[in-house]
Each structure stands twice: as structure tokens, then as C-alpha cells.
Amino acid sequence: MSRGRTRVGRGIMLAALILFATAPLLLLLVTSLARGWFHPQVVPAAVDVRAWGELFTDAARRGALVNSLVLGVATACIATLLALPLGRAAALGTKGVRRIVALLAFGAVAMPPVALGIGLQLTVLTMGLGGSLRGVLFAHLVPAVGYLTLVFLGVFTQWDSHLEEAAATLGATGRERWTLVLLPLLRRPIADALALGFLVSWAQVALTLLVGGGAVRTLPLDVLAMLQSGQDQRAAAGALALTIPALVVLGAARVAARNTTAVVA
């Protein structure tokens, strides 16, 4: 009797959890495909994919999508290149060094984006990059490098350096140790870092708004603009377009985690 009750309780909890996690996403999907879905209709009367098509055919929306992609890819690559050596150098340092670097990295992540953006705006304007894609990229790099430094600090704190030592003993140069030992072993953490760096930039609103000064339109800003002008269908399509790469990245990271044999972190 008690076991039966437990099973029913778990079933109810599981159903509630499924509803909680999926309902908002399903609603986004239905809204993005619904034509003229007015209150009090519970189910849309007609389906159309116009809002999805516009993401690629409308010049302004396509421009926003392209800007987001360019910023995401550039942020991911540059932040990974900067954070990997920083995380490694910090992990090999003393506990005090690790703490200071982790503190700075978390500080860059934790600073309210609006406050960080005000300071970065000055820097970007001084560099002559105000309202440009390069200026926004510079701004996105600050939290991205913070996040990725924390990732690589974690990776290298638990790093087993025996293989590097063996390679060095066998005469490998510093460069050979990087290319033949470290980078192949770091494939998964680097892939994770690229994904995370992309997502930090991909979802960024406040820094783009402040440093871009309205001249750089990205997909999240486009979604907000659509929402504020009452275009729910377009806003929902944009919001899902923002979500799909993020879900793909999460899925890919899980598959990589299952398939990888060189788990370091």
C-alpha cells in the first residue's frame, strides 16, 4: 500500500516536472507558428511559418541573426584563446594565485551587466569603437573570458600532468607538448569552452544595448523590440531561434561527454 502510494506520488511529481519544464517552451513554439491567435482562443485557428521565414528573408531580422552569429563565434574563439593559458597558468600557481584569479574571473561574471556596460562604454568610446560590432565584441569578451577562466581553472586544477612529464622526458619541446599532448587531451574542455563562450555572447542583452548604443542589432535585442511592439509571433520565433542553438550545444556537450575517453574535468 505504502509502496503504491509512493509510486503514485512520484508519478504526480514527474508529471508536474514535465509540465513545468516544457510548457513555456511549447507555448513559444505554438505562438511562433500561430496566425492571428487572439484572446480568448486557447488553440490557434491557423498555422503559418511566416515569422520563421522572416528571420532569414527580412533584411533587418537577418542582419540581427548574422550579427549574433558573428559575435557568438568570435567571442567563443577569442575568449577560449585567452582563457585557456590564463586558467592553466593560474592552476599551476599557488593557492593564493588561484584564489585571486578565480575572484577576478567571478567578479567579471558577477558584475551587474548594466554597471559593467557603463564602464565599458567609456573604454569602447575611447578606442573609437562606440556603436560598432567590434566594440560590442570587446564588451562580450569580458564576461566570456571570466566564465571560461573559471572553466579552465577547474580543468587544470584537476589536471594529471604525467603524460606531459613523460613527453618531456622523451625529449618533446614545449611546443610539441602543447600540440601532441595537451591539445588532443583538451579537446573536450575546449569544445565545452567554445560552446559556453558562444552562449554567453548569444544571449547577451545589456552589454549589447549599452555598448552598441542601439546601432548594433542582435537577435536578443530584436526579440525585445518585437515584444515591445506587440508582435508576439515574431518575438516567439526569435526567442526559439535563440533557444535552439543553446539546446543543440547542450545536447552536443552531453554526447561528447558520453563518447569521450579523455575525461579531464
Place this chain on the structure above:
Amino acid sequence: MNFMSTRPAIVSRALPLLMAGALLGVPIVVGVGYLVAGTLGIVGNAAPGGLQRALTDGAVLRSAALSLWVASAGTVIALLGALVVALCFGDEARDSRVARRIAALPLPVPTVAAAVAILLLLSQGGWLSRVAMRLQMIATPSEFPALVNDPLAIGVIVAVVWKELPFLLLVALSLQSLRGVALSDAARTLGATRLQTLRIITLPLLVRGMVPSIIAVFVFVLGSLELAMVLAPSSPLALPLLIQERRQALDMASHGEAYVIALLATVLALLAAVAHEWLRDDP
């Protein structure tokens, strides 16, 4: 032999600090420095005296209270939800694996997308309102309770819980798997009931391990602009929106207040960063 110990000690200390200083410290120092200069009226066309005005301005205090309320309530509810799910579905049963996978779905959803989804669900013209009308629970959309842009910021809190519960759940599950069941088993062997084991052993250990993540969620919510833009009330404004409003005001005195509020929010975030680092385990 540690391979890297061949590097001179001064280099292994100075190199990471120099790199961290250049890549992370400079933007933070410039950001904070600009806010301090703005507070003092040196830059940004701000009239001096912003600090005193901001600290005595009722609107600023109400905004701070709203932001702190949203961050606290959202974090606590997400934490409770994560603990319940972790304790109920932390085992290796098939439905537990399904539950964990489903619960993780909102994790990678960008905040702005989460805000749009919650708006479409909870607003007076949203889907729940339509269902309530179909069920004849309400006659007009305005009879549906205001759950979005409402004074208690319920919409923001729901969005925070939806978005952050999976993150805290992930942390709770990994802590559970690291901790194992040895302590709980020992307590049960010594005669503790299941409830006592949960209250005295399991929950305190889990929550203690989760403190850095709880701080991270709290700070993130406190500074989130997009949640406030879409779901928060227009009076009082959430702190990030108030900073924006004061900065864009025509009145120069308001500019100074914007820098003060941004500086206070930054100090709070940096204190949280110190607490986070203090409480984080570093082997």
C-alpha cells in the same frame, strides 16, 4: 616530480596574475573607476552630490527593495525546488533519469527567451488567462490576476525559478553523487529515522555545498536587465532599469544618481564574488 615545478617560482606567480590583471582586472577597475568618477561628478555630465541624493531618494530604496525581494524569493524557491527534485529523483531508477533530463531543459534557454515564454504564459492576455476564460473562471482578461508587471514581481520570480532550478538541481545532483550514501547509512544504522537523516545529515551537507552556486544565482538575478524589461513592474523599477532610466534622464542630477546606484549594485556583486570565492572548495 611535478613537471611544472621546473618553472621559476616568481614566473609561476607573476604570469597568471599579470594575465588575469590585464584580461579581467582592467575591465573591472575601469568599470568601477568610471562609476566612482561619475558618482563624484567628474565624468558623464553628472552633477555632484549624487550619492547623498540617491541614498535619500525613496524611489531608489524601493527599487533596491524590489530587486532584493525578487533575487531572494527567486533563489530560495528555485533552491527548494532543486532540493525536492534531487532528493526524489536522485537515484538510478528509469523515471528518475527521465525526470533529470526533462528538468534540465530550461538550463540553456537564454534569459530573454525565458522572459518571453513566461510573459506569453502568465500575462492577462496569456495562455493561462485564455484557459481560465474557457473554463468560465473569468469573464474578461482583466479579471485574471496580474502575474506579470505586478507589484510583487511574481512573473519575474516564476521566470527565475524556471531558469535557475535546473542549474541548482545539477549542482545538487553532482554533490549527492560525490558525497555518496555512507554518512546517511551510518546515521540510519545508528537508529536515525529517514526524516532525521534528511534533516540532520543530507540537507545541511547539500545546502552547504551549494552555497557558492546559490550566491551566483542571487547575483545573476539581481543584475538581470532582460527579466526586468519584460516582466517587472514599472513602479518601482528594478535596479537595472532604474540605472538606465536615470542615465537617460535630461536632468543632470539624475545622471549622478545612476552612477551611484550602479556603483552600489557593483559593490554588492563584488562582495558576493568574495563570498563565493571564500566558500568555494579549492583543493
